[in-house]
Amino acid sequence: MTEAVHLGAMLALAAVWLTAGVLADGLPDAPSARALRQRSGSVLVLATGGLAVLVALALIPAPEWSPATPRTVDPRLLSLLLPLVPAVFAAGFTLRRVARIRTATSAFTSAPGVPLPPALRAGAAHPLLAIPLQATALASAVAGTLATGWLDPAGSGAIGIIVTGLALATVVLAIRHALRHSRLAEGAITVRRASAAALSR
Numbered sequence: 001m002t003e004a005v006h007l008g009a010m011l012a013l014a015a016v017w018l019t020a021g022v023l024a025d026g027l028p029d030a031p032s033a034r035a036l037r038q039r040s041g042s043v044l045v046l047a048t049g050g051l052a053v054l055v056a057l058a059l060i061p062a063p064e065w066s067p068a069t070p071r072t073v074d075p076r077l078l079s080l081l082l083p084l085v086p087a088v089f090a091a092g093f094t095l096r097r098v099a100r101i102r103t104a105t106s107a108f109t110s111a112p113g114v115p116l117p118p119a120l121r122a123g124a125a126h127p128l129l130a131i132p133l134q135a136t137a138l139a140s141a142v143a144g145t146l147a148t149g150w151l152d153p154a155g156s157g158a159i160g161i162i163v164t165g166l167a168l169a170t171v172v173l174a175i176r177h178a179l180r181h182s183r184l185a186e187g188a189i190t191v192r193r194a195s196a197a198a199l200s201r
Helices: 003-025 033-059 075-108 118-124 127-148 158-200
Strands: none
Touching: 003 033, 003 075, 003 127, 033 075, 033 118, 033 127, 075 118, 075 127, 075 158, 118 158, 127 158
């Protein structure tokens, strides 16, 4: 595989994961159960496609890098390792949760005008649903930058800075999603208690 093909594959990988991360972030904002089902289906397709591209890149033989631009760090290996860890979490946690959300919306698709139930909205905002996708998206974007040569990983501290930056960005995302999930879950509990009180009268 040539450098150009590898670069194109890495940029495509970044685009797929970034799109999946954006869609996952908007799942709790779906106006109806039908919209949530459609969006969650798109997230499943994109995340599965991103995993397939990542596996294909790992199996394809390494490109022959130009000797005119020697590198102390193999950018292909680094560009594959960066999105690998969050992608494993996405495969283990996110896909299952998105599939459960999509299945749960099936009961409401016959009535497209029904608002999205608070419990489903809170479930769509669960941190383990969006964080692995968005962390993989960030790592894939950095990996794509490495593949273009715009970012040189050579040097004793460059890799550490990259990994630390990704870790800090993931922590910020985790705090944001945890706060949103807590707020929506509390709202779902309040609605449930109000409904139970109304039925008991």
